[in-house]
Amino acid sequence: MAMSFAALAGFVVGALAVLFYRNQIEAPSRTAAADGAGDGAALPQGIASVLAVLPSSAVVLDAHDRVLRASSAARAFGLVKGDRLMAAELLALARQVRRDGEIRESEIDVAGHKFGQETTNFAVRVAPLGSYGQVLVLAEDQTERRRVEAVRRDFVANVSHELKTPVGAMSLLAETIQDAADDPEAVSRFAGRMQLEAARLNYLIQDLITLSRIQGAEPIPTPGQVAIDEAVSDAIDHCNTRASAKDITLVTGGIEGLRIWGDVELLVTALRNLIDNAVAYSPEHTRVVVSVRPAGDSVEISVSDQGIGIPEEALERIFERFFRVDAARSRATGGTGLGLAIVKHVAAAHAGEVSVWSKEGSGSTFTLRLPAFGGTAVAVPPSIPLEAAP
Ligand code: ADP
Numbered sequence: 001m002a003m004s005f006a007a008l009a010g011f012v013v014g015a016l017a018v019l020f021y022r023n024q025i026e027a028p029s030r031t032a033a034a035d036g037a038g039d040g041a042a043l044p045q046g047i048a049s050v051l052a053v054l055p056s057s058a059v060v061l062d063a064h065d066r067v068l069r070a071s072s073a074a075r076a077f078g079l080v081k082g083d084r085l086m087a088a089e090l091l092a093l094a095r096q097v098r099r100d101g102e103i104r105e106s107e108i109d110v111a112g113h114k115f116g117q118e119t120t121n122f123a124v125r126v127a128p129l130g131s132y133g134q135v136l137v138l139a140e141d142q143t144e145r146r147r148v149e150a151v152r153r154d155f156v157a158n159v160s161h162e163l164k165t166p167v168g169a170m171s172l173l174a175e176t177i178q179d180a181a182d183d184p185e186a187v188s189r190f191a192g193r194m195q196l197e198a199a200r201l202n203y204l205i206q207d208l209i210t211l212s213r214i215q216g217a218e219p220i221p222t223p224g225q226v227a228i229d230e231a232v233s234d235a236i237d238h239c240n241t242r243a244s245a246k247d248i249t250l251v252t253g254g255i256e257g258l259r260i261w262g263d264v265e266l267l268v269t270a271l272r273n274l275i276d277n278a279v280a281y282s283p284e285h286t287r288v289v290v291s292v293r294p295a296g297d298s299v300e301i302s303v304s305d306q307g308i309g310i311p312e313e314a315l316e317r318i319f320e321r322f323f324r325v326d327a328a329r330s331r332a333t334g335g336t337g338l339g340l341a342i343v344k345h346v347a348a349a350h351a352g353e354v355s356v357w358s359k360e361g362s363g364s365t366f367t368l369r370l371p372a373f374g375g376t377a378v379a380v381p382p383s384i385p386l387e388a389a390p
Pocket residue numbers: 273277278281305307308309310318322323324325326330331334335336337338339340341364
């Protein structure tokens with residue numbers, strides 16, 4: 001991106017220089033009087049139209065630092081007010097360029113113009129424009145790109161950390177097994193723990209693959225009608241063993257025969273993650289209810305548990321990758337910290353959403369709201385096959 005901006009800016013600066021040169025020849029006697037800019041510093045013909053099609057903010061300053069021309073983006077970003085360049089750093093750069101004729105590149109932060117955004121970060125390129133002391137300033141807003149880069153860097157750091165934990169544990173366990181070679185009971189115990197760590201690694205890798213696959217498939221490439229009852233029973237089948245181990249009853253409820261417009265595999269993945277969590281964060285002998293209901297042009301599928309609940313201050317962060325309320329507890333249940341991020345992306349891929357209600361000590365309800373097949377949530381009686389349904 002930075003390269004392409006530099007390349008584009010380079011091209012534009014070059015093109016403008018050629019235009020300027022041609023204009024000097026074609027209209028040598030032009031003065032700024034027409035623009036009221038003074039000092040023979042009118043904007044050469046053609047340059048205004050080139051600036052108008054540029055996606056970046058573009059400003060042309062005259063020999064006295066007055067703005068001869070500014071794109072609407074430059075004004076919208078607050079870089080220019082009236083005929084003044086507002087960013088002091090940029091003005092200093094423009095003066096240096098005017099003095100020595102050298103093209104300069106830099107990055108500057110300008111107090112934010114968007115709500116909730118403190119600063120806007122610009123990649124800037126400043127170049128001399130002809131012989132009247134005019135200077136061209138091109139500025140590209142790269143705040144969003146910076147933010148995405150930071151998220152990506154964080155993600156890579158988190159993944160490395162998450163991978164290190166089981167790999168480190170496995171290496172320690174292998175050493176311990178070597179040392180305990182003459183104690184078969186200890187060898188078997190440590191080998192069992194090694195298997196657990198290997199399984200943890202496997203879950204993490206599986207979740208990472210799922211997450212990257214979903215992110216790459218937004219929106220879903222080949223959506224179709226999905227029978228929710230089948231998806232729910234598939235997901236419940238996957239979670240049954242874990243639930244029975246804690247004597248947790250998995251119950252289905254609500255309206256049968258509803259369909260969504262989407263991808264069955266993704267839906268099962270999301271439901272499995274929600275039910276798995278409901279089981280993992282609930283005490284023994286409780287109930288998890290999966291309920292389906294029509295909601296206008298959508299279908300709502302909710303998963304409710306009678307578990308530990310989520311503290312209010314954590315509610316808005318639980319869909320972030322690797323966020324856990326209690327890291328030790330998540331580890332103990334084999335959690336990867338990616339389950340809810342996967343659910344969020346499945347919802348987004350369907351142009352739907354996921355929401356949560358929770359109360360510490362009482363339980364949680366996660367609700368997936370997905371677009372109904374055909375635009376309205378209508379139940380199809382079980383006697384009609386899906387292909388024959390309207
Ligand atoms: P994990 O693999 O740790 O379960 P998730 O992304 O699935 O990761 O969930 C993130 C965190 O949200 C969990 O670590 C847990 O603290 C909390 N959480 C998710 N679902 C529930 C639930 N049903 N009840 C209580 N806490 C939950």
